[in-house]
Amino acid sequence: MSRIIDTLFKRFDKTIEANIRSSARNHGRRSFLARTGSAMLGAAAITPILPFDRRANASTAEDACSYWRQCAIDGFLCSESGGSLTTCPPGSTVSAVSWVGTCTNPDDGKDYLVSYNDCCGKPAIPTATFCNNNEGERPGYKMGLYNDINWCMANEDKGYHCTVSVVVGLAE
Structure with a gap:
């Protein structure tokens, strides 16, 4: 053979x-x-060799966790859990305490103070995107700058659901 x-x-x-x-x-x-x-x-x-503007999609991110105001988020995105970027889903309540981060907006180059609030009272949705960005995070003794805590412990309904990111204002 x-x-x-x-x-x-x-x-x-x-x-x-x-x-x-x-x-x-x-x-x-x-x-x-x-x-x-x-x-x-x-x-x-x-092949077309035309000029194009790369800044057209500068404020949109490749994935939800890369969006500029998510620079210090640690949790499930409420925008994929029934809420929005800034509001908790119906049936959940915003945490009484939160942590803050300073994020740079690439469109204007300015730093903004962003408040990250956990939404409590409903179970987490495991199919929602989980983001763990620790930019500027401080050790646990600086509680307002530490994102690894279940901030729902200050509420009556202690079950963690998702996290919203609210721009508070310009960081100075």
């Missing part, structure tokens, strides 16, 4: 070699380079 396979491979190899040698005899390197150059020039002529 291996003899048959060896014979087939030898014939295949000879055929390919004969075709390549014939092509090399009939076509020179210069004609190959000329054809390749023409093809590349033609492709460049058809």
Whole structure:
């Protein structure tokens, strides 16, 4: 069986070699380079090379956690849990305490103070996007700047649901 396979491979190899040698005899390197150059020039002529503004989508992020005001968030996004970026979903209540972060808006280059509030009283939705951005987080002894706490502990309904990010104002 291996003899048959060896014979087939030898014939295949000879055929390919004969075709390549014939092509090399009939076509020179210069004609190959000329054809390749023409093809590349033609492709460049058809491809639109127009200027475009990259800033058009600057304020939108690749994913929800990369949005500029989510720079210090730690939790599920309320915008995917029945609420919005700034409001808790119906049936949940905003936490009595929160943590703050300072985030830079790439559109205007200014720093904003962002308050992160947990929404309490409903179970978390595991299919919602979970963000864990720790930019500017401080150790646990600076409680207002520490995002690894269940802030719903200050409420009657202690069950954590999601987190909203509210811009408080310009950071000075």
